[in-house]
Amino acid sequence: MEKSMIRVWDLPVRIFHWLLVLSFTGAFVTAESERLRDVHVVLGYTVLGLLAFRLVWAVVGTRYARLSSFAFGPRALADYLRSLLTTRPRHYLGHNPAGSWVIYLLVLLGITAGATGYATYNDIGGEWMEDLHEGAANAMLTLVFVHVAGVIVSSLLHRENLVKSMVTGYKLRHDEHPG
Ligand code: HEM
Numbered sequence: 001m002e003k004s005m006i007r008v009w010d011l012p013v014r015i016f017h018w019l020l021v022l023s024f025t026g027a028f029v030t031a032e033s034e035r036l037r038d039v040h041v042v043l044g045y046t047v048l049g050l051l052a053f054r055l056v057w058a059v060v061g062t063r064y065a066r067l068s069s070f071a072f073g074p075r076a077l078a079d080y081l082r083s084l085l086t087t088r089p090r091h092y093l094g095h096n097p098a099g100s101w102v103i104y105l106l107v108l109l110g111i112t113a114g115a116t117g118y119a120t121y122n123d124i125g126g127e128w129m130e131d132l133h134e135g136a137a138n139a140m141l142t143l144v145f146v147h148v149a150g151v152i153v154s155s156l157l158h159r160e161n162l163v164k165s166m167v168t169g170y171k172l173r174h175d176e177h178p179g
């Protein structure tokens, strides 16, 4: 059994992921409180710092952490979605194309929320910047729900526990991935 397990997510990716979950959630729940503004700002900067690290790790990290292993165009996305309707949905060891597109958007929105938060905090831009900040944060929250739903659906579809893999780093090797 042990032999058919393969390490997919390296330690930095896993630590990045769960710290991102904590800091994003923390920034969100402290957002409306005047008293907790400092906490909000620190957590917001933590989100930005984590994303900056992840962009670097997308170039120099291990195989499945690198963007080159999950850079999918619209065609790959459409092919993957179509395969979900068949009896043999396509399986990926790393991020699948649908998950990858949600991840691209999560990262973009996280950077937008962080940057507009910085601007708001430093009185750059005024009212519209505040609106943009709140809008980016809310859009990100919506996508987090899509992300978690996708993780659950994908886990059921491929009969594998993706959440457990994001904790341990390991996945079961499928037949279609020999070697
Ligand atoms: C709360 C905010 C969340 C954010 C911003 C977020 C963001 C992300 C990002 C950026 C990745 C890509 C990981 C990488 O390659 O570095 C990812 C992957 C993943 N996330 Fe989340 N995530 C969140 C919550 C969650 C939660 C609550 C769960 C568990 C239920 C979860 C489960 C996963 C899993 C399993 C993967 C790997 C998916 C795969 O196998 O392709 N995430 N997430």
Ligand code: HEM
Binding pocket: 024, 027, 028, 031, 032, 040, 041, 043, 044, 045, 047, 048, 110, 113, 114, 115, 116, 117, 118, 119, 120, 121, 130, 133, 134, 137, 138
């Ligand atoms: C990246 C993660 C972040 C998230 C998810 C987030 C989320 C939010 C949300 C939802 C609000 C609106 C609160 C309301 O309803 O009034 C807000 C307000 C605010 N955020 Fe952030 N934020 C983030 C990062 C930052 C950063 C990095 C800073 C500063 C450097 C910051 C500074 C502020 C300030 C000053 C406000 C109050 C704006 C106002 O007066 O309406 N945020 N944030």
